[in-house]
Amino acid sequence: MKSPHFPRGRAMALLGLAALALSGCAGGPFSDTTGDFQVDPVYLDRSQIGSVDEFVPMSRLCGTDTVRVALADGVGDNAFRKTARAEFEDEARQCPNIELLPYADGQGNPQKAIGDIKALVAQGVDALVVFPDAGPALIPTLREAFEAGVSVVPYTASPGGEAGVDYTAFVGHNTVNDGRAWARWTCETLGPGGGNAVFLGGTPGNAQSLTEIAGIEAELAENPGCAAVTLLNDPGAPIDTGWNPAQTQKVVAGLITKYPKIDAVITDSGDASLGGIRAFLQAGRPLPIWTANDVNGFACAFQDNHPKQPGFQVVTVSSRTWMVRLALRKAVADAQGIDDPEPNIVDIPIVENSVDPKAQPRCDRGLPSSAVLSSELSTDTLSRIYR
Numbered sequence: 001m002k003s004p005h006f007p008r009g010r011a012m013a014l015l016g017l018a019a020l021a022l023s024g025c026a027g028g029p030f031s032d033t034t035g036d037f038q039v040d041p042v043y044l045d046r047s048q049i050g051s052v053d054e055f056v057p058m059s060r061l062c063g064t065d066t067v068r069v070a071l072a073d074g075v076g077d078n079a080f081r082k083t084a085r086a087e088f089e090d091e092a093r094q095c096p097n098i099e100l101l102p103y104a105d106g107q108g109n110p111q112k113a114i115g116d117i118k119a120l121v122a123q124g125v126d127a128l129v130v131f132p133d134a135g136p137a138l139i140p141t142l143r144e145a146f147e148a149g150v151s152v153v154p155y156t157a158s159p160g161g162e163a164g165v166d167y168t169a170f171v172g173h174n175t176v177n178d179g180r181a182w183a184r185w186t187c188e189t190l191g192p193g194g195g196n197a198v199f200l201g202g203t204p205g206n207a208q209s210l211t212e213i214a215g216i217e218a219e220l221a222e223n224p225g226c227a228a229v230t231l232l233n234d235p236g237a238p239i240d241t242g243w244n245p246a247q248t249q250k251v252v253a254g255l256i257t258k259y260p261k262i263d264a265v266i267t268d269s270g271d272a273s274l275g276g277i278r279a280f281l282q283a284g285r286p287l288p289i290w291t292a293n294d295v296n297g298f299a300c301a302f303q304d305n306h307p308k309q310p311g312f313q314v315v316t317v318s319s320r321t322w323m324v325r326l327a328l329r330k331a332v333a334d335a336q337g338i339d340d341p342e343p344n345i346v347d348i349p350i351v352e353n354s355v356d357p358k359a360q361p362r363c364d365r366g367l368p369s370s371a372v373l374s375s376e377l378s379t380d381t382l383s384r385i386y387r
Contacts, residue, residue, distance in 0.1 A: 039176060039207075039210070039211045039214055040158050040207070040211075042158070042170065042172070042344070042345055043174055043175065043176045043177075043211060043345060044176075045345075048343060048344045048345045049174055049177075049343055049344075049345045049346070049347060050342070050343025050345070050346060050347070051343070051346065051347050051349070052346060052349060054341070054342055054343055055326065055342055056329070056340070056341065056342060057094070058091055058094035058095060058325070058328075058329055058332075059094055059095070060338075061095075061329050061332055061333040061336070061338050061340055062094070062095035062096075062097060062098070062332065062336070063095075063097065063332070063333075063335075063336030063337070063338055064097060064336075065097065065336060066097050066098075066099060067095075067097060067098055067099070067126045067127055067332055067335050067336060068098075068099045068100075068101055068123070068124055068125050068126045068127070069092055069098055069099070069100060069101065069125065069126065069127040069128070069129070069328065069331065069332060070100070070101040070102070070103070070104065070120045070123075070125045070127075070128050070129070071084075071085060071088045071103055071104070071129050071130075071131075071324070071328075072104040072106070072113065072116050072117050072120060072128060072129070072130045072131070073085070073103070073104065073105050073106060073131045073133075074106040074108065074110075074113045074131050074132060074133025074134055075105065075106055075107060075108040075131075075133055076103070076105035076106075076107070077105070077107075078370075079271075079295075079368070079370035079371065079372065079386065080319065080321060080372065081131070082385050082386070083321040083371075083372050083375050083377065083382070083385065084131075084321045084323075084324040085103060085324075085385075086375075086377055086381060086385045087321055087322055087324050087325055087375060087376060087377060088129065088324045088325070088328055090325075090376070090377065090381075091324070091325040091328050091329070092328060095332065098332070101120060101123055101125055104116035104117070104119070104120060106133065106134070108133070110133075110134035110137050110138070113132075113133065113134050113138065114134070114137075114138065114141045117130065117138070117141050117142070117145060118141065118144075118145075120145075121144070121145045121148055121150055125150055126150065126151065126335045127150070127151045127153075127328070127331035127332045127334070127335040128145060128150050128151065128152050128153070128331065129153050129154075129155060129324060129327045129328050129331055130142065130152065130153070130154045130155070130159075131154070131155060131156060131157065132154045132157055132158075132159035133157065134159075135157070135159055135160065136159055136160040136161070138154075138159050139159055139160060139161040139166050142154065142159065142161065142166050142167045143161070143165070143166040143167070145167075146165075146166060146167050146168065151168045151330075151331045151332070151334035151335040152167040152168050152331070153167065153168050153169055153170070153171055153327045153328075153330045153331040153334075154167055154170050154171075154327075155170070155171040155172060155323055155324060155326070155327035156171075156172050156173065156320070156323055156324075157172070157207075157208070158170055158172060158207065163344075168330065168331065168334050169330050169334070169344050170344060171323065171326050171327040171330055171344055171345075171346075172323070172344070172345055172346070173320050173323060173345070173346050173347075173348045174345050174346060174347045174348065175207075175208050175211040175212050175215065176211050176212070176214055176215035176218075177215060177347045177348070178212055178215060178268065178317055178348060179211070179212035179213060179214065179215025179216040179217075179218075179219065179266075180215040180216070180218060180219040181215075181317060181348075181350060182212075182216065182266045182291040182315070182317075183215070183216040183219035183220055183223070183226065183229075183266065184219055184223060184225075184226075185291060185315045185350075185353070186226075186229065186264045186266060186289065186291065187219075187220070187223055187225045187226040187229050188225065189264075189289050189313055189315075189355060190228075190229060190263055190264060190289065192228065193228060194226075194227070194228020194229045194230070194263075195228070195229060195230070195261070195263025195264060196229075196230050196232055196259060196261050196262055196263050196264070197229055197230065197231050197232065197262075197263065197264035197265070197266055198231075198232050198233060198239060198255055198259075198262060198264070198265055198266070199212070199213050199216055199231065199233050199238055199239065199266045199267065200238065200239050200241050200248065200251065200252075200265060200266070200267035200269075200272070200273075200276065201213065201238025201239060201240055201241065201267075201268075202238075202240070202241060202242060202243040202268070202269065202272075203240065203242050203243065204240045208268065209238040209240075209268070210236070210238065212238070212268055213233065213236060213237070213238050214236070216231065216266060217231065217235070217236070229264075232255075232259060232262075239251060239255070241267075241269075241272055241275075241276075242272075243269045243271070243272045244272060244275070245271060245272050245273075245274050245275035246275055247272075247275070248269075248272040248273065248274075248275035248276045248279075249275030249276065249278050249279045250275075250279075251276075252265075252275070252276040252279035252280065253279040253282070253283065256279060256280065256283045256285055262285075262288050263288050263289065264288050264289045264290070264291075265288050265289075265290045265291070266291045267290075267291060267292055268291075268292065268293050269292060269293060269295075270292035270293050270294055270295035270297065270298030270299075270316060270319070271295050271297065271298070271369070271370060273290060273292045273298055273301075274297055274298065274301055274369070276290075277290075277301050277305070281305075286309060286311060286312075287305055287309045287311070287312035288311075288312070289311075289312070289313045289314070290312070290313075290314045290315075291314070291315050291316070292314070292315075292316050293316055293317055293318070293319040293320075294316035294317070294318055294319050294351050294352055294372065294373060294374045295316075295319060295369070295370060295371070295372060295373075296363060296364055296367050296368065296369055296370065296371040296372070296373055297368075297369025297370065298314070298316065298361070299316075299352065299361035299362050299363040299373070300363035300365070300369070302314045302354060302361045302363075303361065303363045306354065313354045313355050314352065314353075314354045314361060315350060315352065315353045315354070315355075316350070316351055316352040316353075316361070317348045317349065317350055317351065318348050318349055318351045318374040319372045319374055319375075320346075320348055320374075321372050321374075321375045322374075322375060322376045323346070325376070326342060326346070329342065330342070330344070351374045364379070366379075366383070367379070367382055367383060367386065368386045370386070371386060
């Protein structure tokens with residue numbers, strides 16, 4: 001890989017760490033050049049990582065005792081959380097012995113999120129799924145619930161802490177693998193001629209974007225097919241966009257001014273990508289190839305622009321709103337004393353690939369731009385929850 005910012009020593013270090021991840025050793029984490037960020041070892045431990053092919057139906061894990069379940073969100077007012085809540089409730093309905101307690105929305109307030117969890121414990125919840133937006137600040141509360149006998153499963157965003165001590169298990173998606181998959185597709189789609197790529201992250205310092213760029217850099221360093229691809233980011237540094245379409249538009253407009261040639265945009269947000277696409281169109285620059293998580297508006301943007309710009313190709317991994325189902329299965333199985341053979345960390349599959357005739361982006365003009373079509377919900381349910 002060519003990059004004015006990527007020293008050979010760092011490339012070799014990432015190469016070695018990628019090999020550790022694949023071999024099942026969790027001996028050392030990825031880290032940026034300042035050494036102040038480390039990828040959670042769960043993303044390097046192959047014993048915890050698996051695929052969606054290893055999922056089992058909820059009916060195998062229901063047990064026979066009545067079990068009270070609840071979902072505690074740190075914030076619940078966006079499309080992802082609304083979809084995930086509907087998936088949680090749909091999964092819970094698969095067990096006739098499940099009693100669903102009221103949904104808790106922390107409304108972005110860590111103190112409310114802590115209070116919500118305490119209230120659910122007081123109500124006698126047996127299996128609690130948590131989206132821990134407040135991060136490590138929640139650990140004492142999660143531990144308190146766990147020590148009270150509640151099966152506690154934080155999902156998607158790791159709160160830190162230790163499974164078996166602070167909570168039952170952490171369930172998430174392999175963000176390192178996401179980065180590697182996007183980088184691999186970028187190199188294959190650009191071809192031998194390569195080109196310049198940028199990686200757009202979310203909020204400053206967030207662990208998801210930092211682990212994704214670690215995966216991107218590892219793939220670019222390891223894959224011979226990426227030799228002609230230059231990542232324009234500084235080492236280990238996502239370009240922050242706040243996952244906000246308007247902010248992304250401004251950020252990408254600045255990148256267009258700075259770099260006369262951008263051939264690929266790698267990012268994890270299909271929704272925020274819409275702002276970046278607008279920036280290219282307004283600048284009169286050709287749309288580059290693009291990666292993201294799937295969202296309806298991004299697929300529609302591809303359908304709208306690809307006929308006029310055939311070089312505009314896209315790939316998406318699932319936005320994994322269904323991950324909450326896995327978290328619920330883990331919590332219920334633990335509460336019932338049943339072994340759940342499913343992985344804790346999941347390699348998310350590619351769901352759309354415009355260069356693959358069998359995986360074309362799916363746009364539903366009858367649904368909002370923010371709809372997640374890779375969810376396990378019906379179109380009617382999706383229409384209802386976005387009203």
